[in-house]
Amino acid sequence: MEALITQIENADSLETLETLRVDILGKKGTLTKEFARLKDIPNEEKKAFAQNLNTQKAAVANAIEVRKVDLEKEALNKQLESEKIDVTRFNNELTCGAVHPTVDTMDRIIQYFQNLNFSVEEGPLVEDDFHNFEALNLPKYHPARDMQDTFYNKDYTLLRTHTSPVQIRTMLSQKPPIRMIAPGTVFRRDFDLTHTPMFHQIEALVVDEADKVSFANLKHVLEEFLHHMFGDVEVRFRPSFFPFTEPSAEVDISCVFCKGDGCRVCSHTGWLEVLGCGVVDENVFKAVGYENYSGYAFGLGIERFAMLIHNIGDLRSLFESDLRLLGQFK
Numbered sequence: 442m443e444a445l446i447t448q449i450e451n452a453d454s455l456e457t458l459e460t461l462r463v464d465i466l467g468k469k470g471t472l473t474k475e476f477a478r479l480k481d482i483p484n485e486e487k488k489a490f491a492q493n494l495n496t497q498k499a500a501v502a503n504a505i506e507v508r509k510v511d512l513e514k515e516a517l518n519k520q521l522e523s524e525k526i527d528v529t530r531f532n533n534e535l536t537c538g539a540v541h542p543t544v545d546t547m548d549r550i551i552q553y554f555q556n557l558n559f560s561v562e563e564g565p566l567v568e569d570d571f572h573n574f575e576a577l578n579l580p581k582y583h584p585a586r587d588m589q590d591t592f593y594n595k596d597y598t599l600l601r602t603h604t605s606p607v608q609i610r611t612m613l614s615q616k617p618p619i620r621m622i623a624p625g626t627v628f629r630r631d632f633d634l635t636h637t638p639m640f641h642q643i644e645a646l647v648v649d650e651a652d653k654v655s656f657a658n659l660k661h662v663l664e665e666f667l668h669h670m671f672g673d674v675e676v677r678f679r680p681s682f683f684p685f686t687e688p689s690a691e692v693d694i695s696c697v698f699c700k701g702d703g704c705r706v707c708s709h710t711g712w713l714e715v716l717g718c719g720v721v722d723e724n725v726f727k728a729v730g731y732e733n734y735s736g737y738a739f740g741l742g743i744e745r746f747a748m749l750i751h752n753i754g755d756l757r758s759l760f761e762s763d764l765r766l767l768g769q770f771k
């Protein structure tokens with residue numbers, strides 16, 4: 442009997458303990474078989490024999506129960522130990538986020554011009570007619586004010602359609618010399634492969650005494666800048682029109698995909714248009730009360746730059762927050 446109890450006390454797992462229980466108390470167990478012998482025992486010994494068996498059965502059952510509780514506690518502790526979370530442990534496998542390509546491109550451009558001593562200026566997203574149009578030599582009924590392009594509010598304010606109004610605000614609040622860029626969000630009623638209703642631009646403006654700023658300066662600054670952004674590309678200035686500059690130009694780079702041979706992205710022209718620029722129109726200076734100054738300005742779409750730098754086919758994908766796209770920029 443004692444040997445049995447010791448065996449139970451030393452059972453090293455719940456499975457072993459269960460096997461022991463079946464061996465002793467199960468249908469064919471050793472103790473159960475003893476009970477079956479009761480019918481062969483002489484009557485006068487029956488009581489003592491049965492009492493003895495019951496005592497043994499109770500002792501075994503009790504020992505099993507005690508061991509079971511212990512083993513269960515052990516198993517639980519083991520489980521708790523293995524599932525414990527060490528909140529102080531630094532997880533090297535943590536995946537970091539990525540800077541969004543639009544923000545990354547914007548930061549690169551801002552940094553480039555900050556290194557050239559340009560200040561970074563800001564203006565409101567909800568603009569008025571004067572700053573967004575009138576002062577930029579876009580008089581009433583100019584086609585660029587078309588309801589199709591501009592989001593108007595009921596109170597005759599509007600969502601700025603470009604970052605150019607920051608030029609006006611800066612000239613009204615500062616005196617030349619001015620060297621500024623204005624990065625920011627702009628809005629237009631447009632939605633297709635290369636347009637979204639909200640996108641980002643960077644505007645630049647340089648104003649100084651009349652003989653100090655020329656188209657040649659503008660050309661040099663832009664050529665250097667575009668080589669910085671796109672590497673070894675050709676840069677071409679094409680005569681164009683903007684109400685706020687005269688003369689005006691659009692600037693193309695040789696296609697970054699086909700190197701100028703012609704492909705789908707450049708519509709087989711070998712050239713990609715990347716920005717607009719020009720010498721500040723005299724009417725703009727009049728609107729802000731400047732006399733005897735000259736200046737140049739340019740404006741560019743940041744998403745367009747990001748698309749060309751990273752070979753992104755659909756501008757809208759930059760705003761869909763799809764982790765499969767963003768994950769590529771880690």
Ligand code: DAH
Nearest residue numbers: 603686717718719738739740
């Ligand atoms: N504001 C123009 C646009 O949104 C971009 C632009 C073109 C800005 C020429 C300029 C400029 O300052 O000189 O399309």
